[in-house]
Amino acid sequence: MNHQLQCLLFSFAVFLTVPVKTLRCYDSTNLTTVECLPGIHHCLKLVETRNETVTQSCAYFSMTPAELNSALLNSLEGTCFKGSPAFAFTETPLKIMKGFMQCPCEQDLCNGGTDMCGGFLLMIVSVFTLFFSS
Secondary structure: OOHHHHHHHHHHHHHHHOOOOOOEEEEOOOOEEEEOOOOOOOEEEEEEOOOOOEEEEEOOOOOOHHHHHHHOOOOOOOOOEOOOHHHHOOOOOOOOOOOEEEEEEOOOOOOOOOOOHHHHHHHHHHHHHHHHHO
């Protein structure tokens, strides 16, 4: 296999594994992954504190990671909150949900789902390239 074709196949594999601009989150209601609306920068895991039922989806709020961290008193990504007076009296789109712990996160599928498609395609193309380069 010539060098140009190998480079083309490798470039195609990289293109398939590059994340898109739209955040993707696991949606436990539909048991699938969904693309969030533009402007949504977080996935969300809701945990009902009484029976520990977990619900995953795109976040209901549109805040940048910096805005969320500021509203949660400079917490780090992945910090869960139940709602507190710290943000209850400020102008944020965060809701206090009695009986629920909210766990926002900022990465694709960070709220519980897994996506193996991109890595699987890269592996197939790599094996294909090695097999035909011999």
